[in-house]
Amino acid sequence: MRIGELAAVTGTTAKTLRFYESAGLIPPPHRSPNGYREYSDDMVSRLDFVRRGQSAGLSLAQIAEILHLRDEGRSPCAHVETLLAERLEELDRQISDLLELRETVAKLHESSRSPDSSLCRPDQVCRYI
Amino acid sequence: MRIGELAAVTGTTAKTLRFYESAGLIPPPHRSPNGYREYSDDMVSRLDFVRRGQSAGLSLAQIAEILHLRDEGRSPCAHVETLLAERLEELDRQISDLLELRETVAKLHESSRSPDSSLCRPDQVCRYI
DNA sequence: ATGAACCTTCCAGTAAGATGGAAGGTCAAG
DNA sequence: CTTGACCTTCCATCTTACTGGAAGGTTCAT
Numbered sequence: 639m640r641i642g643e644l645a646a647v648t649g650t651t652a653k654t655l656r657f658y659e660s661a662g663l664i665p666p667p668h669r670s671p672n673g674y675r676e677y678s679d680d681m682v683s684r685l686d687f688v689r690r691g692q693s694a695g696l697s698l699a700q701i702a703e704i705l706h707l708r709d710e711g712r713s714p715c716a717h718v719e720t721l722l723a724e725r726l727e728e729l730d731r732q733i734s735d736l737l738e739l740r741e742t743v744a745k746l747h748e749s750s751r752s753p754d755s756s757l758c759r760p761d762q763v764c765r766y767i
Numbered sequence: 768m769r770i771g772e773l774a775a776v777t778g779t780t781a782k783t784l785r786f787y788e789s790a791g792l793i794p795p796p797h798r799s800p801n802g803y804r805e806y807s808d809d810m811v812s813r814l815d816f817v818r819r820g821q822s823a824g825l826s827l828a829q830i831a832e833i834l835h836l837r838d839e840g841r842s843p844c845a846h847v848e849t850l851l852a853e854r855l856e857e858l859d860r861q862i863s864d865l866l867e868l869r870e871t872v873a874k875l876h877e878s879s880r881s882p883d884s885s886l887c888r889p890d891q892v893c894r895y896i
Numbered sequence: 897a898t899g900a901a902c903c904t905t906c907c908a909g910t911a912a913g914a915t916g917g918a919a920g921g922t923c924a925a926g
Numbered sequence: 927c928t929t930g931a932c933c934t935t936c937c938a939t940c941t942t943a944c945t946g947g948a949a950g951g952t953t954c955a956t
Contacts, residue, residue, distance in 0.1 A: 675933085729872060733869065740862060743851055770902095804904090
């Protein structure tokens with residue numbers, strides 16, 4: 639199948655697939671005599687894996703690592719477990735950071751809703767922040 | 768005060784201050800005869816405001832908007848309230864997205880911890896993702 | 897007079913994941 | 927024969943908030 643069809647099947651674009659190739663996520667495919675990329679069917683599942691990896695919050699670089707392990711015939715299981723554990727820790731950090739920020743912003747917003755603009759003095763930028 | 772001193776006082780760098788000037792966050796200051804930037808003391812509070820705005824999760828562009836309103840002599844209160852409300856909505860969206868993602872990743876990670884590698888088949892990239 | 901510590905401008909690059917466009921080749925249908 | 931839908935490469939751009947470095951001017955202490 640050619641790049642446009644593969645893109646349609648996997649819900650992405652030809653542009654993105656060429657980018658994925660340059661990023662090492664998919665191997666350079668065979669070329670037809672006219673120079674067109676010609677993909678085999680198993681690229682579909684590989685790209686599905688990429689999409690699932692992204693849904694799991696992994697970066698393309700991490701997804702590429704996993705794929706490369708597999709390409710070398712090695713089982714990526716242990717590495718995947720590590721990546722997922724790290725991602726989980728990072729998510730917990732991000733979430734608690736955002737919750738803290740949310741509290742800060744909520745307080746600022748609450749105070750900004752009291753329409754007591756007499757307290758708004760020109761010698762400061764904004765009393766709410 | 769010169770740029771290095773202002774940077775030290777406000778906890779940033781001369782490089783960043785020049786960048787802030789180019790981004791319209793601080794006005795171009797007077798220059799000494801030798802061409803050095805010469806800042807007045809009220810730049811300190813302006814930069815403190817920038818830092819507080821960032822702590823509230825506002826972008827430099829949003830902070831610049833607020834400062835420009837104030838620079839025009841207009842009260843930014845109403846605009847600030849809108850910005851904070853939008854930021855709060857966005858934070859809620861981000862947080863719930865991350866919580867959802869955390870659930871997904873936690874499940875994947877849990878299943879990846881069962882060391883049943885007999886299920887790891889070479890014809891798929893990784894059964895965990 | 898010389899070295900350190902400032903300052904200046906300008907240009908380039910970083911992360912991440914694409915996206916847009918130019919200029920051109922290929923192929924099938926009408 | 928031409929139109930339209932594909933495909934190719936390469937280069938530039940987007941976002942955000944800086945950061946690095948080159949090449950050079952200024953000031954102060956020793």
